[in-house]
Amino acid sequence: MGKDLIQKSLKDSLFTGIIALALFGPIVGLRTVAKNEVLVVEPKWFVVLLIVIFCAVGRFFINIYSYKKEKRRGEPSSFGKAISNFLDEKGAQIAIAAIAFSIIFPFMPFADRYWMDIAIMMMTYIMLGWGLNIVIGLAGLLDLGYVAFYAVGAYSYALFAIHFGWSFWICLPIAGLFAGMFGILLGFPVLRLRGDYLAIVTLAFGEMIRILLLNWYELTKGPDGLTGIPRPSFFGLPFKRYPDEGVETFHTFFGLEYDPMQRIVFLYYLILVLALITNAFTIKIRRLPVGRAWEALREDEIACKSLGVNPRNTKLTAFAIGAMFGGFAGSFFATRQAFISPESFTFIESAIIVAIVVLGGMGSQTGVVLSTIFLIGLIEVFRDFESYRMVAFGGAMVLIMIFRPRGILAKRKPTITMGKHG
Amino acid sequence: MSETLLDVQNLTMKFGGLIAIDDLSFSAKKDHITSIIGPNGAGKTTVFNCLTGFYKATAGSMYLNKNNNKMDLKKFSDFKVAQKAGVARTFQNIRLFPQMSVLENMMVAQHNKLMTASGFSILGLINSKSYLQKEKEAMEISKYWLDIIGLTNRADDNAGDLPYGDQRKLEIVRAMCIEPHLLCLDEPAAGLNAKESAELNKLLKFIKNDKKTGILLIEHDMSVVMGISDHVVVLNYGKKIFEGTASETKNSPEVIEAYLGTED
Numbered sequence: 031m032g033k034d035l036i037q038k039s040l041k042d043s044l045f046t047g048i049i050a051l052a053l054f055g056p057i058v059g060l061r062t063v064a065k066n067e068v069l070v071v072e073p074k075w076f077v078v079l080l081i082v083i084f085c086a087v088g089r090f091f092i093n094i095y096s097y098k099k100e101k102r103r104g105e106p107s108s109f110g111k112a113i114s115n116f117l118d119e120k121g122a123q124i125a126i127a128a129i130a131f132s133i134i135f136p137f138m139p140f141a142d143r144y145w146m147d148i149a150i151m152m153m154t155y156i157m158l159g160w161g162l163n164i165v166i167g168l169a170g171l172l173d174l175g176y177v178a179f180y181a182v183g184a185y186s187y188a189l190f191a192i193h194f195g196w197s198f199w200i201c202l203p204i205a206g207l208f209a210g211m212f213g214i215l216l217g218f219p220v221l222r223l224r225g226d227y228l229a230i231v232t233l234a235f236g237e238m239i240r241i242l243l244l245n246w247y248e249l250t251k252g253p254d255g256l257t258g259i260p261r262p263s264f265f266g267l268p269f270k271r272y273p274d275e276g277v278e279t280f281h282t283f284f285g286l287e288y289d290p291m292q293r294i295v296f297l298y299y300l301i302l303v304l305a306l307i308t309n310a311f312t313i314k315i316r317r318l319p320v321g322r323a324w325e326a327l328r329e330d331e332i333a334c335k336s337l338g339v340n341p342r343n344t345k346l347t348a349f350a351i352g353a354m355f356g357g358f359a360g361s362f363f364a365t366r367q368a369f370i371s372p373e374s375f376t377f378i379e380s381a382i383i384v385a386i387v388v389l390g391g392m393g394s395q396t397g398v399v400l401s402t403i404f405l406i407g408l409i410e411v412f413r414d415f416e417s418y419r420m421v422a423f424g425g426a427m428v429l430i431m432i433f434r435p436r437g438i439l440a441k442r443k444p445t446i447t448m449g450k451h452g
Numbered sequence: 453m454s455e456t457l458l459d460v461q462n463l464t465m466k467f468g469g470l471i472a473i474d475d476l477s478f479s480a481k482k483d484h485i486t487s488i489i490g491p492n493g494a495g496k497t498t499v500f501n502c503l504t505g506f507y508k509a510t511a512g513s514m515y516l517n518k519n520n521n522k523m524d525l526k527k528f529s530d531f532k533v534a535q536k537a538g539v540a541r542t543f544q545n546i547r548l549f550p551q552m553s554v555l556e557n558m559m560v561a562q563h564n565k566l567m568t569a570s571g572f573s574i575l576g577l578i579n580s581k582s583y584l585q586k587e588k589e590a591m592e593i594s595k596y597w598l599d600i601i602g603l604t605n606r607a608d609d610n611a612g613d614l615p616y617g618d619q620r621k622l623e624i625v626r627a628m629c630i631e632p633h634l635l636c637l638d639e640p641a642a643g644l645n646a647k648e649s650a651e652l653n654k655l656l657k658f659i660k661n662d663k664k665t666g667i668l669l670i671e672h673d674m675s676v677v678m679g680i681s682d683h684v685v686v687l688n689y690g691k692k693i694f695e696g697t698a699s700e701t702k703n704s705p706e707v708i709e710a711y712l713g714t715e716d
Binding site: 311314315318319320322323325326329330332333334335336337338339340341347442444445446447448 | 504506530531532533534535536540541542543547548549550551552553555556559560561563564566567569570572573577587591595604607608626627629630
């Protein structure tokens with residue numbers, strides 16, 4: 031058995047080497063260099079050889095490794111299982127600890143501007159992940175255009191705040207409502223689609239919204255973006271060093287020294303609260319009939335119909351609620367940046383959010399947090415190596431898919447249990 | 453004599469040039485088990501798909517007598533047949549929600565009732581007492597049925613992890629959770645062993661006698677068909693070739709011919 035395996039693995043790694051050669055030969059091996067104002071092809075065969083050897087050897091070891099795992103195929107690896115079990119047992123305590131940590135985070139000695147910005151960004155992604163989790167994780171509708179709702183939320187917040195001067199707390203629900211309406215707008219045409227077809231249409235929808243924002247110059251200022259979006263105020267108290275005549279500000283009201291960090295800390299708490307609301311809402315609605323119907327629809331749509339579950343309404347509510355939370359996150363994004371342009375709502379954003387949900391484990395709320403920390407953290411670590419960021423991102427996804435094919439936390443908890451009295 | 457529950461007249465279903473059901477008329481009575489049998493490809497499942505709104509019949513009429521209320525099943529599309537007319541069905545290849553627990557499967561079947569009780573989720577979100585009460589009642593109903601098929605102690609396990617025979621029974625009691633007037637079972641005994649078949653017979657008789665639910669049954673297992681059917685309809689090539697009691701059917705030359713072929 032062992033000899034056979036090595037033989038097979040060698041054969042396989044040979045193939046891998048050939049494929050790597052075919053791929054990297056032209057891409058890496060042939061480089062055009064300008065010499066005396068003429069383009070000359072300069073071969074780099076040694077680098078190609080190194081890459082090919084690396085691929086072949088790597089493939090060989092992956093083969094040997096996965097053979098050992100073969101008996102337990104589909105089962106989560108033991109390390110992941112241990113984590114998963116640990117999180118199961120101590121779930122409540124860990125959640126409380128995590129929330130407590132997030133609350134005291136701004137007062138940590140190391141929490142400077144840089145760390146706060148990263149924390150705010152991560153929180154935004156966590157909120158988006160939790161919102162999209164309703165659509166992908168629970169209802170099983172692969173939505174690749176989620177960023178469109180983020181954009182709708184951001185733009186509707188910005189436009190209402192700029193043109194009508196309404197405060198953040200009025201514009202936030204309006205932005206959510208608008209995004210939810212767009213969710214239904216997208217939901218209707220795709221009701222009959224599923225799987226790959228659904229993914230393509232939602233992807234196109236995301237791009238349509240971006241192109242619309244880019245070209246509707248009268249409303250959105252196109253590529254110039256919207257500037258001067260009002261900053262949020264602390265219940266009417268603005269964060270300003272030099273306030274207008276007669277206006278009390280946050281620092282004067284509380285008798286503090288002016289510090290730009292005050293606004294950052296406020297933004298941090300704002301997104302924390304929004305994210306926690308999203309989480310609490312999702313946990314609650316999952317246990318309601320509509321949440322169970324979402325999951326049932328993901329499992330088997332035909333069986334749902336035979337039981338009298340209305341698939342249209344069920345799907346539309348999933349789209350609308352998911353989109354609504356995207357819209358909330360979008361209006362936070364707009365108020366935080368004070369400037370938005372279609373540049374911020376490209377497909378890659380959708381892809382990152384989908385990756386967060388899928389890698390976290392479909393439907394797992396904790397999984398979203400873990401994969402956000404992992405993926406966004408990784409992107410941040412690679413900030414200085416700009417061109418390698420996406421390589422690291424892709425590598426991380428491949429690793430998770432090898433070791434945890436069903437996501438970091440794949441275990442699903444029933445929404446209702448018979449308990450002991452059964 | 454009990455009253456007619458389902459009345460199918462001149463039902464025809466064409467797929468392009470193929471006539472899957474050809475001018476089929478039959479009726480099913482309220483506290484009867486009516487079996488539809490026939491060789492493979494005779495159009496049995498197509499009849500079910502027409503009845504339960506998955507297909508739109510080309511021609512003919514289907515009426516359900518729901519509490520002396522004549523309902524035209526052709527007016528309802530897919531999920532509304534179950535929701536409004538109270539026609540439940542199971543599938544030839546079991547369609548449970550495998551990643552959800554047994555109890556959740558039962559709760560999804562009571563979706564419409566619970567959805568109204570939860571005030572379209574608004575009352576549910578604020579934990580209203582009336583919703584919690586309804587949820588508890590739904591759990592009691594689930595427990596009642598799970599007790600009958602002996603799966604209460606596995607209520608919190610994933611439905612997909614159950615043995616095959618238990619999955620079959622679960623699918624039937626799940627369909628019963630919508631409190632149907634007519635229960636359509638598509639080969640419920642397929643793949644069951646003799647003991648499980650006997651249990652199935654008992655369950656179906658219980659549903660018929662104690663729950664007063666009419667059953668329409670597609671079945672290949674003759675021990676099930678002969679053991680519990682009150683009425684048998686035999687199809688071949690989409691046409692009804694025989695109708696009668698179980699023992700009449702067994703001895704009918706047309707039926708024997710359809711199954712075994714003729715002697716030349």
